[in-house]
Amino acid sequence: MAETITIIDDRTGKKVTVPVTNSVFASSALRELDPDLRMYDPAFLSTAACKSAITYLDGEQGILRYRGYPIEELAEKSTFTEVAYLLLNGELPNTQQLAQWNYDITHHTMIHENMRKRFVDGFHYDAHPMGMFISAVAALGTFYDDARDIFNSETLDKQILRLIAKVPTIAAMTYRFSSGLPFVLPNNSLSYAHNFLNMMYRIGDDYEVNPTLARAMDVLFILHADHEQNCGTTTMRVVASANSDPYSATAAAAAALFGPLHGGANEAVIHMLAEIGSVDKVPAFIERVKNGEEKLMGFGHRVYKNFDPRAVIIKKTAYEVFEVTGMNPLLDIALKLEETALKDEYFISRKLYPNVDFYSGLIYQALGFPEEMFTVLFAIPRTVGWLAHMIELLDDKEQKISRPRQWYTGQDVRSYTELQKR
Ligand code: SDX
Numbered sequence: 001m002a003e004t005i006t007i008i009d010d011r012t013g014k015k016v017t018v019p020v021t022n023s024v025f026a027s028s029a030l031r032e033l034d035p036d037l038r039m040y041d042p043a044f045l046s047t048a049a050c051k052s053a054i055t056y057l058d059g060e061q062g063i064l065r066y067r068g069y070p071i072e073e074l075a076e077k078s079t080f081t082e083v084a085y086l087l088l089n090g091e092l093p094n095t096q097q098l099a100q101w102n103y104d105i106t107h108h109t110m111i112h113e114n115m116r117k118r119f120v121d122g123f124h125y126d127a128h129p130m131g132m133f134i135s136a137v138a139a140l141g142t143f144y145d146d147a148r149d150i151f152n153s154e155t156l157d158k159q160i161l162r163l164i165a166k167v168p169t170i171a172a173m174t175y176r177f178s179s180g181l182p183f184v185l186p187n188n189s190l191s192y193a194h195n196f197l198n199m200m201y202r203i204g205d206d207y208e209v210n211p212t213l214a215r216a217m218d219v220l221f222i223l224h225a226d227h228e229q230n231c232g233t234t235t236m237r238v239v240a241s242a243n244s245d246p247y248s249a250t251a252a253a254a255a256a257l258f259g260p261l262h263g264g265a266n267e268a269v270i271h272m273l274a275e276i277g278s279v280d281k282v283p284a285f286i287e288r289v290k291n292g293e294e295k296l297m298g299f300g301h302r303v304y305k306n307f308d309p310r311a312v313i314i315k316k317t318a319y320e321v322f323e324v325t326g327m328n329p330l331l332d333i334a335l336k337l338e339e340t341a342l343k344d345e346y347f348i349s350r351k352l353y354p355n356v357d358f359y360s361g362l363i364y365q366a367l368g369f370p371e372e373m374f375t376v377l378f379a380i381p382r383t384v385g386w387l388a389h390m391i392e393l394l395d396d397k398e399q400k401i402s403r404p405r406q407w408y409t410g411q412d413v414r415s416y417t418e419l420q421k422r
Helices: 027-033 071-077 080-089 095-106 113-122 129-143 153-179 192-201 211-223 231-241 246-257 265-276 279-290 309-325 330-342 345-349 356-366 371-395
Strands: 004-008 015-019 055-058 063-066
Touching: 004 027, 015 027, 063 071, 063 080, 063 309, 071 211, 071 309, 080 095, 080 192, 080 211, 080 371, 095 153, 095 192, 113 129, 113 153, 129 153, 129 246, 129 371, 153 192, 153 246, 153 371, 192 211, 211 309, 211 356, 211 371, 231 246, 231 371, 246 371, 265 279, 265 330, 265 356, 265 371, 279 330, 309 356, 330 345, 330 356, 356 371
Parallel strands: none
Antiparallel strands: 004 015, 055 063
């Protein structure tokens, strides 16, 4: 039986039958009933703004797949740069392709000396690293006169490579600037995550990256690489739909990610855990959340109404990191919060579970990152997802510049009143 729905306009008796595929129907059918008919859908809860083949989520089953591969398998068996290749190209690379991809990324990690030495000096000593990251990514595009030549696929691929390769260098630069430390140049003999940690923490010649910690960083990058049409990615698509260059679009997406309801939640979780202060204060905090006085940061998700599969993997990774770094004292508070919330009707009825941000901050803290760096750590890998969506949007013949309609609720026409008469 054909999967269709029939919509009847009771005002005119006109009706339209429209196919339904994977629970999606084309709302353009409404215009057959009335060309001015629009759907009111604030925050797009029921709107599929695009077709995409990059990431699949099933909120009820807690499923996350990149190009069909379960996140659990990729986190266990893959590396971040291999996952980046998969997200961008749609297939896992073979040995030669991966070697070339890693070589290309490694040899584009440097940033222009003007950015490293002059641009960053314009910030205040206590500038938030995420504000610096957003600005630096946008500024990066001004160093390449071919940045805006986005319909030349070879040139666009070069910009994409530059962004993926340079965001760790920019991230480390924001940290070293904030800490008053000299910058550490990229080391071409190190892997992506290893090189990032080296640029972050090397002091003199005596810094060795612990392989367990480098692997944990790589797994966290894999888990944060993409997540279909989240707020930041939607921003990327909207800006890219205007044919903006990839640097400006990535900066816009990073600005959305900075919000505490989105990627800024990992920093907010640590502030929340520190504010609670001890396990015995958890019940009182939970009561304040239920009274609407607080949000349980790191809990809840627009899509996952069961569990966030990334949170499950991150929790496991946390214990591997703590084996090396020692237990994070805030972990006990986090575990007590999770245990209490998962038994409480307020959270159960609203289907609120730990999301990707609930435990990630505990690992970042154990890896030595200051809280202000946490969202920057989210933006590094998510740059790959944003760029994969930009490419997909530019290749989608059904897409055009994003320009939603509105439901006007303002004043009807009225005449200007002179100042002395108001
Ligand atoms: C990310 O979209 C993505 O994919 C994002 C992301 C990605 O990879 O890109 O997964 C990354 O952003 C994860 C989410 C990180 N944010 C937080 O942890 C902040 C805390 N969470 C909430 O603000 C909230 O859960 C959202 C923003 C994540 C989701 O918000 P929704 O889908 O709009 O849900 P909602 O606000 O409508 O909540 C439904 C109900 C409300 O209660 P009622 O008004 O019905 O009584 O649940 C309540 C909310 O008040 N609620 C919470 C809560 N989250 C929702 N109550 C307390 N604490 C919370 N965290």
